Amino acid sequence: MALFELDEHSGIPIWIQLRNRLMYLIDSGHYKNGDRLPTVRALAADLNVNYHTVNKVYTSLEHDGYISSKRGRGAFVEKIAADDDGIDISGDVILAEGIRQCLELGMTVEDVKKRFSKALEGFEQ
Structure with missing residues (x-):
């Protein structure tokens, strides 16, 4: 199974599918505190989705306390337990x-x- 699988025919918006998957990967320990996530551009290209979709996901995850973004350095896992x-x-x-x-x-x-x-x-x- 691929790390990210999105279902375009699902009733769930792509950005929510991606956000939920990233939350799961962080909660399950696949990504640990301090790990750098793929860049917004790289993940958008890999998944063949719009840059703004991935940016919305990262913004949501940052708001929810899962990650922190550092300008020029990327997004890092910073999960509150x-x-x-x-x-x-x-x-x-x-x-x-x-x-x-x-x-x-x-x-x-x-x-x-x-x-x-x-x-x-x-x-x-």
Whole structure:
């Protein structure tokens, strides 16, 4: 299996697929703290995606505390291990992205709360 496999026919946007894959590679230890990630241009060329798509991914990962960018040097893994309750931050990121997508669909915050509660009930059984 290739390090990065993107599915253009998936309902998940390419940038989210790439971001989730990089998060997994960092969380699983494939990339460790201090490791340099491929440059935005190199990764875009390797995956045959737009430069701005990869740049958006790196910006998102930096915002979420996975990497840090150093102008002229590249992007480096700088993962914060876990938040105060010991839950990995990537779970929070995934939940936040799901909520953001629901809101983009036109759902209200109240709609999201109701559906989330109903979905959780299914897992509690």
